[in-house]
Amino acid sequence: DAGVIQSPRHEVTEMGQEVTLRCKPISGHNSLFWYRQTMMRGLELLIYFNNNVPIDDSGMPEDRFSAKMPNASFSTLKIQPSEPRDSAVYFCASRLGAFTNTGELFFGEGSRLTVL
Amino acid sequence: AQSVTQLDSQVPVFEEAPVELRCNYSSSVSVYLFWYVQYPNQGLQLLLKYLSGSTLVESINGFEAEFNKSQTSFHLRKPSVHISDTAEYFCAVSRTQGGSEKLVFGKGTKLTVNP
Numbered sequence: 101d102a103g104v105i106q107s108p109r110h111e112v113t114e115m116g117q118e119v120t121l122r123c124k125p126i127s128g129h130n131s132l133f134w135y136r137q138t139m140m141r142g143l144e145l146l147i148y149f150n151n152n153v154p155i156d157d158s159g160m161p162e163d164r165f166s167a168k169m170p171n172a173s174f175s176t177l178k179i180q181p182s183e184p185r186d187s188a189v190y191f192c193a194s195r196l197g198a199f200t201n202t203g204e205l206f207f208g209e210g211s212r213l214t215v216l
Numbered sequence: 217a218q219s220v221t222q223l224d225s226q227v228p229v230f231e232e233a234p235v236e237l238r239c240n241y242s243s244s245v246s247v248y249l250f251w252y253v254q255y256p257n258q259g260l261q262l263l264l265k266y267l268s269g270s271t272l273v274e275s276i277n278g279f280e281a282e283f284n285k286s287q288t289s290f291h292l293r294k295p296s297v298h299i300s301d302t303a304e305y306f307c308a309v310s311r312t313q314g315g316s317e318k319l320v321f322g323k324g325t326k327l328t329v330n331p
Contacts, residue, residue, distance in 0.1 A: 210258075
């Protein structure tokens with residue numbers, strides 16, 4: 101398997117622009133997670149899905165952020181409008197099953213976002 | 217609610233020296249505990265995990281961690297480090313909510329192994 105695939109790997113955009121980050125989980129995994137990593141705040145969970153249904157979105161910073169999972173093989177994280185403080189590395193991760201003892205969390209290589 | 221505290225943000229050591237990366241968690245219920253490693257410009261990878269049973273767990277590359285319930289700790293150790301162990305290490309605890317489970321991560325400890 102190719103692992104969790106994220107795109108784009110790097111994105112530089114200007115404040116106010118819309119940003120869409122994409123994730124393809126490992127085939128057969130039914131839990132998907134979006135994390136944000138910054139120097140100041142470390143690794144923060146933004147939202148996670150189980151069987152394509154959002155379970156907890158309490159980590160989403162504000163209404164500018166939205167995430168969707170239209171099917172088991174694709175998810176998007178959208179920021180509209182983007183702001184400089186959104187600059188971070190965004191990671192997608194997937195897992196087989198809803199509970200940890202069913203399997204480990206597999207991370208993609210991340211999308212590094214820079215908002216000027 | 218579960219949370220994780222990694223007491224050291226950076227740990228520099230010399231090659232072949234022992235190292236301990238500290239992790240404390242807070243939880244009022246049984247937990248699953250994890251250590252993940254992140255090499256530069258990569259995503260996180262599972263290093264080892266404690267689910268139940270023996271309180272001492274080991275990884276394939278010589279790291280070990282011991283679950284200490286009374287001290288609510290899950291410190292990571294290696295008796296002799298290599299240059300290739302240079303990475304950031306994250307401790308994590310599981311949290312069950314809404315019929316599913318997520319991981320809450322500490323802020324990470326950057327291990328730098330110097331020659």
